[in-house]
Amino acid sequence: MDRQKIEKLLSQYETALNQSDASAVVPLYTADGVFMPTEAPTAQGSVQLLASYKHVFSLIQLNIKFEIQELVISGDMAYAVTMSRGQVTIRGPKITQPEENRELFVFRKDSSEWKIARYMFNKSKPSK
Amino acid sequence: MKKLMLTLVIGIFAGTASFAAAPRDEVIKTIKSYEKALNGNDVKTIVGLYSSSPVFMPQHAPAQVGKEAVQAAYEGVFKALDLDIVFEIHDVEVIGNTAWARTTSAGKTKILENGAIVSEGNNELFILKKQNGLWKIHQYLFSTNLPRK
Numbered sequence: 001m002d003r004q005k006i007e008k009l010l011s012q013y014e015t016a017l018n019q020s021d022a023s024a025v026v027p028l029y030t031a032d033g034v035f036m037p038t039e040a041p042t043a044q045g046s047v048q049l050l051a052s053y054k055h056v057f058s059l060i061q062l063n064i065k066f067e068i069q070e071l072v073i074s075g076d077m078a079y080a081v082t083m084s085r086g087q088v089t090i091r092g093p094k095i096t097q098p099e100e101n102r103e104l105f106v107f108r109k110d111s112s113e114w115k116i117a118r119y120m121f122n123k124s125k126p127s128k
Numbered sequence: 129m130k131k132l133m134l135t136l137v138i139g140i141f142a143g144t145a146s147f148a149a150a151p152r153d154e155v156i157k158t159i160k161s162y163e164k165a166l167n168g169n170d171v172k173t174i175v176g177l178y179s180s181s182p183v184f185m186p187q188h189a190p191a192q193v194g195k196e197a198v199q200a201a202y203e204g205v206f207k208a209l210d211l212d213i214v215f216e217i218h219d220v221e222v223i224g225n226t227a228w229a230r231t232t233s234a235g236k237t238k239i240l241e242n243g244a245i246v247s248e249g250n251n252e253l254f255i256l257k258k259q260n261g262l263w264k265i266h267q268y269l270f271s272t273n274l275p276r277k
Binding site for chain 2 (some may be wrong): 013036039040041042070072074075076077079081102104106112118120121122123124125126127
């Protein structure tokens, strides 16, 4: 049951990313949630999360799919290693290119609902 | 007499507590040992800090799965770089035999090929497992938090 709830949470996160919907991303995080994007400042808490995702979505449009490689649940905490693959469009010059990232999520169950507590990603391919 | 007994009992509990380190402190100790070994190019210690089935996910490289792959990865890192960094521990949460920690690291890296010294700034997420009474790094991912030049 917990596993299905976390899978659903990831699916909601994927949809919100692909729709560039910052206000749909924020409630998927815990109140003290932390997003650590690559090459950018860390965002903690609803206000910073909203600003950070709005900034990301002003620059790029994502069309990606998450694949869960490992999901481990331990009481009210869980973690997942995922890969996301698809395309990213850079809004300014409208350049579309392949996008691939590897993610590590830490989840926490807050009053029976699973949320993203900490999240970061990196690229597994050599830097260009 | 009652008061004396109570004092004795509290004394015993306080004594016990001071011997058994809190799990959180043990996790911090593992991360501090990792920092020291990283700065000391000490592959053997680093590999010992990882769990029996670890995954190391450095940026711009495939996941290194298992002790042998982790060892080879760090040998490769130290052939190319000399690190001088400090970890700041922001969060540690322990649930049973699993824990996670969020850290940032900052400092200088010397690129051995040309002697250049560059600034280093990373975010890290560690997943740790308690194995044979010790907290070991089980999954570990880092990524730069510095803007691209």
